[in-house]
Amino acid sequence: MSTEATIPTGTIEEVEGVTPDALREQMLKGLPSKTLRKRAKQIVPNDPETPPEIGANSRTIPGIITQRGCTYAGCRGVVIGPIHDILHITHGPVGCGYYSWMTRRNLARVPEGQTNYMQYCMTTDMQEDHIVFGGEKRLAEAIREAYRLFKPKAISVYATCPVGLIGDDIHSVCRQAKEELGINVFGFSCEGYKGVSQSAGHHIANNGVFKHMIGLDDTPNDAKYKINILGEYNIGGDAWAIDELLKKCGISILATLSGGVSYDEIINCHQADLNVVMCHRSINYMAEMMETKFGIPWFKVNFIGADSTAKSLRKIAKYFDDKELMDRVEEVIAAELAVLRPIQAEIKAKHQGKKAAIFVGGSRAHHYQDLFGDIGIETVSAGYEFAHRDDYEGRDVLPNIKVDADSRNIEELDVEPDETRFRPRISPEAKQKLIDAGFAFSDYLGMMREMKKRALVIDDISHHELEHLIKTWKPDIIGSGIKDKFIIEKMGVPCKQLHSYDYGGPYASFAGAINFYKEIDRMLSTKVWSYVVPPWVKDRKAAATEAPAEEQKAA
Amino acid sequence: MIEEFSLTEEPKAPDLSHCTAATRNACKLCTPLGACLVFRGIEGAIPFLHGSQGCSTYIRRYLISHFREPMDIAASNFNEDSAVFGGAKNLHAGLKNVSRQYKPALIGVATTCLSETIGEDMAALLLDCRRAIPDLPPVVHVSTASYRGSHIDGFHDAVTALIDQLVLPPDPHGGVNLLPGMLSTADLRHLRELVEAFGLPVTMLPDYSDTLDGPTWMDYEALPEGGTSVEAIRRMSGARATLEFGDTLRFTRRTAATNLAERFGVVRENLGTPIGLRATEAMIQALERISGRPCPPAITAERGRLLDSMVDAHKVVFGKRAVVYGEADLVIGLTSFLCEIGVEPVLCASGGKSEHFPTALRVAVPELPSTCMVRDNMDFADIDALGKELKPDVLIGNSKGYGMARALDIPLVHAGFPIHDRLGGQRVLHVGYRGAQQFYDQIVNTFLARKQEKSTVGYSYL
Numbered sequence A: 001m002s003t004e005a006t007i008p009t010g011t012i013e014e015v016e017g018v019t020p021d022a023l024r025e026q027m028l029k030g031l032p033s034k035t036l037r038k039r040a041k042q043i044v045p046n047d048p049e050t051p052p053e054i055g056a057n058s059r060t061i062p063g064i065i066t067q068r069g070c071t072y073a074g075c076r077g078v079v080i081g082p083i084h085d086i087l088h089i090t091h092g093p094v095g096c097g098y099y100s101w102m103t104r105r106n107l108a109r110v111p112e113g114q115t116n117y118m119q120y121c122m123t124t125d126m127q128e129d130h131i132v133f134g135g136e137k138r139l140a141e142a143i144r145e146a147y148r149l150f151k152p153k154a155i156s157v158y159a160t161c162p163v164g165l166i167g168d169d170i171h172s173v174c175r176q177a178k179e180e181l182g183i184n185v186f187g188f189s190c191e192g193y194k195g196v197s198q199s200a201g202h203h204i205a206n207n208g209v210f211k212h213m214i215g216l217d218d219t220p221n222d223a224k225y226k227i228n229i230l231g232e233y234n235i236g237g238d239a240w241a242i243d244e245l246l247k248k249c250g251i252s253i254l255a256t257l258s259g260g261v262s263y264d265e266i267i268n269c270h271q272a273d274l275n276v277v278m279c280h281r282s283i284n285y286m287a288e289m290m291e292t293k294f295g296i297p298w299f300k301v302n303f304i305g306a307d308s309t310a311k312s313l314r315k316i317a318k319y320f321d322d323k324e325l326m327d328r329v330e331e332v333i334a335a336e337l338a339v340l341r342p343i344q345a346e347i348k349a350k351h352q353g354k355k356a357a358i359f360v361g362g363s364r365a366h367h368y369q370d371l372f373g374d375i376g377i378e379t380v381s382a383g384y385e386f387a388h389r390d391d392y393e394g395r396d397v398l399p400n401i402k403v404d405a406d407s408r409n410i411e412e413l414d415v416e417p418d419e420t421r422f423r424p425r426i427s428p429e430a431k432q433k434l435i436d437a438g439f440a441f442s443d444y445l446g447m448m449r450e451m452k453k454r455a456l457v458i459d460d461i462s463h464h465e466l467e468h469l470i471k472t473w474k475p476d477i478i479g480s481g482i483k484d485k486f487i488i489e490k491m492g493v494p495c496k497q498l499h500s501y502d503y504g505g506p507y508a509s510f511a512g513a514i515n516f517y518k519e520i521d522r523m524l525s526t527k528v529w530s531y532v533v534p535p536w537v538k539d540r541k542a543a544a545t546e547a548p549a550e551e552q553k554a555a
Numbered sequence B: 001m002i003e004e005f006s007l008t009e010e011p012k013a014p015d016l017s018h019c020t021a022a023t024r025n026a027c028k029l030c031t032p033l034g035a036c037l038v039f040r041g042i043e044g045a046i047p048f049l050h051g052s053q054g055c056s057t058y059i060r061r062y063l064i065s066h067f068r069e070p071m072d073i074a075a076s077n078f079n080e081d082s083a084v085f086g087g088a089k090n091l092h093a094g095l096k097n098v099s100r101q102y103k104p105a106l107i108g109v110a111t112t113c114l115s116e117t118i119g120e121d122m123a124a125l126l127l128d129c130r131r132a133i134p135d136l137p138p139v140v141h142v143s144t145a146s147y148r149g150s151h152i153d154g155f156h157d158a159v160t161a162l163i164d165q166l167v168l169p170p171d172p173h174g175g176v177n178l179l180p181g182m183l184s185t186a187d188l189r190h191l192r193e194l195v196e197a198f199g200l201p202v203t204m205l206p207d208y209s210d211t212l213d214g215p216t217w218m219d220y221e222a223l224p225e226g227g228t229s230v231e232a233i234r235r236m237s238g239a240r241a242t243l244e245f246g247d248t249l250r251f252t253r254r255t256a257a258t259n260l261a262e263r264f265g266v267v268r269e270n271l272g273t274p275i276g277l278r279a280t281e282a283m284i285q286a287l288e289r290i291s292g293r294p295c296p297p298a299i300t301a302e303r304g305r306l307l308d309s310m311v312d313a314h315k316v317v318f319g320k321r322a323v324v325y326g327e328a329d330l331v332i333g334l335t336s337f338l339c340e341i342g343v344e345p346v347l348c349a350s351g352g353k354s355e356h357f358p359t360a361l362r363v364a365v366p367e368l369p370s371t372c373m374v375r376d377n378m379d380f381a382d383i384d385a386l387g388k389e390l391k392p393d394v395l396i397g398n399s400k401g402y403g404m405a406r407a408l409d410i411p412l413v414h415a416g417f418p419i420h421d422r423l424g425g426q427r428v429l430h431v432g433y434r435g436a437q438q439f440y441d442q443i444v445n446t447f448l449a450r451k452q453e454k455s456t457v458g459y460s461y462l
C-alpha cells in the first residue's frame, strides 16, 4: 500500500444508539438462507487499516429489486454515448435505444455548424421479421442511411439482448460498412444479459475505444503539460469545470474520456504525457492499456471536494516536476480557496455533525464523502451500485479476486508495447524517486481506506436494507439515484441524486464544490418536511399521549 | 409548399422513403412499459419482467421521471445461461423472492424481447411455479415483445390479460366497468368522480391515480396504497356495462371490453377518449343512458364556464396551426378539441403502428381539414421534417418534442407521456369539461405569453 492514504481516525461506535453490527443484524434478519449468505458478504462494517473482504460484482438475486442497469447501458449510455460526433446506432427493438436517449445529462458543446449527434437516438427498431429472419440487412441499411443523412466521421453500433440471441454478426456488418463508406464503423457486443451490471459494458466499451479509436491520429501536440482525464463524464458540466481549473494552471487536457469529447480528440489523445483517472471502475482498463501500449503513466485523482481537488492538482504538478507549474498551481489553489473557504465555513457551521449515506455508482459513493465532509457532514454508510472489490478494498486485492462466469464473458485484450510509439513519459529514476517519496502510480486505494472504522459498507443495497438504515440510523441526507430517490423522500429524508445531479451541477473543482455546499444547504434547510403531518393529526396525537397520563392521575 | 395543397386530398408529404431502415428519435416507448404501468394500477400488485434486469431498470427510470414517484419492477435477471437455455430457474427464484418479500396481491408478469425471442412457454413455466411455490399469489401474464408493438399495445394487452385471466363468472352488481386507456393520474381521478356523480359504482382498470401520485408516507410502504383490487376485477363480469375509451379500439377485433362482452354479455360502450366538448358529451350521454339519471347540474355548469371562456378567447387561438403527436387515441382526443376551438391541426402523428389511426381520427373528427396530415409509425425525425414545411404555431405532445419546438422557435404545450421537463406531468388533466378548461386556458395563455415576449411594445393588457 502506498503511503498516500490518509486513514481517518475515530470509530463509528453507534448511530442513534444502534451499533453498526446491530443494524447489520436487522438488515439480515429473516432472509432465506441462500440470500442471507450472499447479503452477509455484501454488508460489512469497515476497517480502514485492513479493509475487510466485501462481496461485490455478483449477480443480483432474481426478484430482488436493484438499481443496477445492463451491459448495454454501461457501454452505449455511459462510456461511448458522450462522444458527440460519433453517430450511435442501437441495433435492437425500440426500447433499449429510447431509454438511452439523453437521459444521463452528459453535456456537450459542439462547434458552430456541427450537429450534436447526442440528441439523436437511432435504432434499427427491430420488428418481428428481423427477429425471425435476422437483422443484419436491416442494420447494414440503417448504417447506410445514417451515413447518407449525416456524413459522420464514425458510426458506432450496439447490440442489445435479442440481437445476441438471434446471432446477428454486427462486427462483420460494421467491417463491410467501413469498407463501403470509407469511414470508421465499429460495433460493440454489449448485450444486456452479459454482465452483472453496467460495469461489464464499461469494460467492453474500453476495449472498443482502444481498438477502434485510440492512436489513429499521430499529429504531435506541442502543449507543455498535456494530460487526459479518464472516467469523467461531464454530468452537469463537471468536465468543463475541471477543464477551466486546469487551464488556469496552464495544463492542457487533450481528451476527457468520455465527457464533452469529440472523436478527433480521442484518436489523438495518446499524445498526452499523463492519464489521470477520476472514476476508477469504469475506465481503469483504458488507463492500463494505454500505459502498456504507449508508455503513458496513470494515477488516481479526485476533483470532487475542495481538499481533494487541491491534492489532485498538486499531484499533477509534482508529476511534471516543474517549479513554475507548482507555483502556478499553488497560486490558483490559494485564489480559489480564498473564495471558497468563507462560504464553506458559513454552511459548515449550520450542518456540522449531520450524517449522510451514499449509495451510488462505482466511484461517486467514495468521492462525494469528501464533499460532504467539507461541510462537516459525516458519511456513516456507503456503497456502490456496480463496483468491484478493488473499488472498495483497493487495487492490491486484484490478484485475489475470483473470476466468475460473467467476467470471463468479457474479452481481455492482449496489449503489447507499440513498436514505434511506445515512449516512457518519465524516466525510471524520476518515477522511482516519486514513488519513494510516497507517490502512488497505477493505484487506487479504494473507498474503505478513507472511511471511518465500523462505518457500514453496503454493496448493491436493496430497498429492504435502505428502509432499515433510514428508520434506525436516521441519516439527514442520502446521495443516491433516481430509482430510489422518491422512496427515500417519501420516507422524509432529502435525497440528492448523484448520477444526474437532480438537474444541477457542476460539482467538480472548487467552483463546483461551492455549488454543492449551497445545494446541500438548500436541501437541509427546506421547511417542507415539517409540514408533512397536518396540524389536526398532530393535535390528535398530542391529545392521545396526554390522555393516558390524565387517566393515570385520575386513578 | 403549403399553398400547393389541394383542399380535397391530403397533401403529399416530403419524401421520407429514404429514411426507413432506422428510427430516429422514436415517438414510442417499448411494450413492457405499458404493461408495467397497468400492473402498477392494481392494488397490492407488483410488476415483474421476465428477461434481463436492464429493461426493468430502464423502464423504471422512465416511469419515475414522469411520475416522480417510486416505481418498483422486479425482474428475473437473465444471465448468459438463461439467454441460451431459457429462464425457468430465474423465473422461479424471482417469483419466490417477490412473493416472500412483498406479499403482493398479484404479480403481473410481462415478457421482454429477450424471453420472447427465446420463445419461452410462459403458461407451462408459470404452472410449474404455481406447483412449486406454496403461497404464490395470483399471477397474470402478458406477452409484450417490443418488436411487435409499442407501449400502448403493452398497456391494452395487459388490461385484456387481467380480465382474461382473473374475471370469474358473473354475479350482477349494477356497477360499471371503466377502461380509460393510458391517461394521467388526474384524468383517472376525474373520471371516477364523473361516473360516480351519476350514482354508478365503478371499477376502473387500471387505476394508478394513487399508486403513482401519492402523498408523502407516514410509514414505509413496500407497495403504495391504492389501485383496483383483484376482487373488483374478478367481479367485472357482473357489471351493467363496460365503458371503453379509445377511438382506435373500435376498429380492433379483440379488446378487454369485447372479452367481457363475448364471455359474459357485458354491454360494450366504446367511446372516444373524452377530451373536448364532443367526446365529453358522448360520455355524459352514455352515463345518463346507463344510470337513467340526468346529468348533474354541477357538470353542466362546468360546461357552461368552458363555453364562456371559449367566447372570451376564441380570437387568440383561431386559425393557429398545430402539430399534435403521441399515442393514437390521445392525439384523436386532442385533435377533436383543437378543431372545436378553431385551432387548425396540420399534422397528427402517432409513433406506434396503428393502421386504424387515420380512419378513426377522420371518423371522430369529420371536420378535420383534409389538408391535415395524419400519420402513424412516425419518429421525431419524420415529424421534424414535416413540421418544418408545415410551419406550425404550436406543438402539442410530450417532452420529446422539445428539440423540435426549440428549433422552430414555437411553444410546446405539454400533454401525454413522457413529461420529464415540467413539474406535474403526471397530473395534466386532459379529460372532461374541467380538463378541457385547463387545456384551453393553457393554450390561450401560451399564445398570450408568446405575444408579450415577442412584442416590441410591451403590452400588459391582452
Ligand code: SF4
Pocket: A092, A093, A094, A095, A096, A097, A160, A161, A162, B030, B031, B032, B054, B055, B058, B111, B112, B113, B114, B145, B146
Ligand atoms: S429489449 Fe425490448 S423490452 Fe427490453 S428495453 Fe429493449 S425494447 Fe424494451
Ligand code: SF4
Pocket: A070, A071, A072, A073, A092, A095, A096, A159, A160, A161, A162, A190, A191, A192, A193, B052, B053, B054, B055, B056, B058, B112, B113, B114
Ligand atoms: S434488452 Fe438487454 S440491452 Fe436492452 S435494455 Fe434490456 S437488458 Fe439492456
